[in-house]
Amino acid sequence: MTVLSGLLLFAMGIMAGIINSAVGSGSLLTLPVLLAIGVPPGVAVRTNTIGMMFASFGSAWGFRNETKKELPYLGPLIVATIVGAAAGSLLLLFTPSSALDWVIPILIVVALLLVIFQQRFVKAFSKNQAVLEEESEGTVGEPYKRPGLVGAMGLASMYGGFFTAAQGVLYMAIMGVGTGHPFKDVNPVKNFLSMIVNTVAALVYLIAFLFFGAEVLWVGVLILAAGGLIGGLVGSRIAKRLSNKFLKGLIVVVALYALVRQFV
Numbered sequence: 001m002t003v004l005s006g007l008l009l010f011a012m013g014i015m016a017g018i019i020n021s022a023v024g025s026g027s028l029l030t031l032p033v034l035l036a037i038g039v040p041p042g043v044a045v046r047t048n049t050i051g052m053m054f055a056s057f058g059s060a061w062g063f064r065n066e067t068k069k070e071l072p073y074l075g076p077l078i079v080a081t082i083v084g085a086a087a088g089s090l091l092l093l094f095t096p097s098s099a100l101d102w103v104i105p106i107l108i109v110v111a112l113l114l115v116i117f118q119q120r121f122v123k124a125f126s127k128n129q130a131v132l133e134e135e136s137e138g139t140v141g142e143p144y145k146r147p148g149l150v151g152a153m154g155l156a157s158m159y160g161g162f163f164t165a166a167q168g169v170l171y172m173a174i175m176g177v178g179t180g181h182p183f184k185d186v187n188p189v190k191n192f193l194s195m196i197v198n199t200v201a202a203l204v205y206l207i208a209f210l211f212f213g214a215e216v217l218w219v220g221v222l223i224l225a226a227g228g229l230i231g232g233l234v235g236s237r238i239a240k241r242l243s244n245k246f247l248k249g250l251i252v253v254v255a256l257y258a259l260v261r262q263f264v
Helices: 002-022 027-036 041-061 064-068 075-094 097-116 117-122 126-136 147-162 167-181 183-211 220-237 244-263
Strands: none
Touching: 002 041, 002 183, 002 220, 027 075, 027 097, 027 244, 041 064, 041 075, 041 097, 041 220, 064 183, 075 097, 075 147, 075 183, 097 167, 097 244, 117 126, 117 147, 147 167, 167 183, 167 244
């Protein structure tokens, strides 16, 4: 990895930490950079997941007070998140490299569409959310125990364990609709569960590296860890000052560049 590539990855790590604090999808900045500099898809996903785990720590810590009041109700969601993340990360390890060469670009496109059409996606469910909000009034964290919500979050966590990019967008949509709580209220829980997904997946990849020779670009992990932790810690403040259009535009440009590099 060149010095220029390292600096770019560090900068994207900081931005990814900021974006993850606000809504998620920060890996759509860091993963494409790894792919663009020639890191194989499987190695890139493992490197990105382990490195961005530290960004998720920062994001979760920034919202620790908001999450604390919901924590007694999150047991089923935590279990579903752990199981889903472990399944997704194991699936990545057992997916052939030749398959990842075309699966990862497809997932990048899917994640991009989720980011680009996020507001429309939210509005499409706003009516249902309003109904659920009335039903959930006064129940504090009880809606987080709903079986449908727990099941949907388990599947979203499997996606997160396999790919990580845009998992926060999925979490916000599922929990916002499933609980009836405003999206700003489920954001702290989203950050907490994203931290769990990244940690579980990172542990799986670390074990695979130590005992089964799964390749990880450790210099990339260190760079992303440093940048992501900085972005995650300050993200809750900075994210409020950056426009959604700027963040979304940055994600789209970087991801599209990586897609072009994958096929040229």
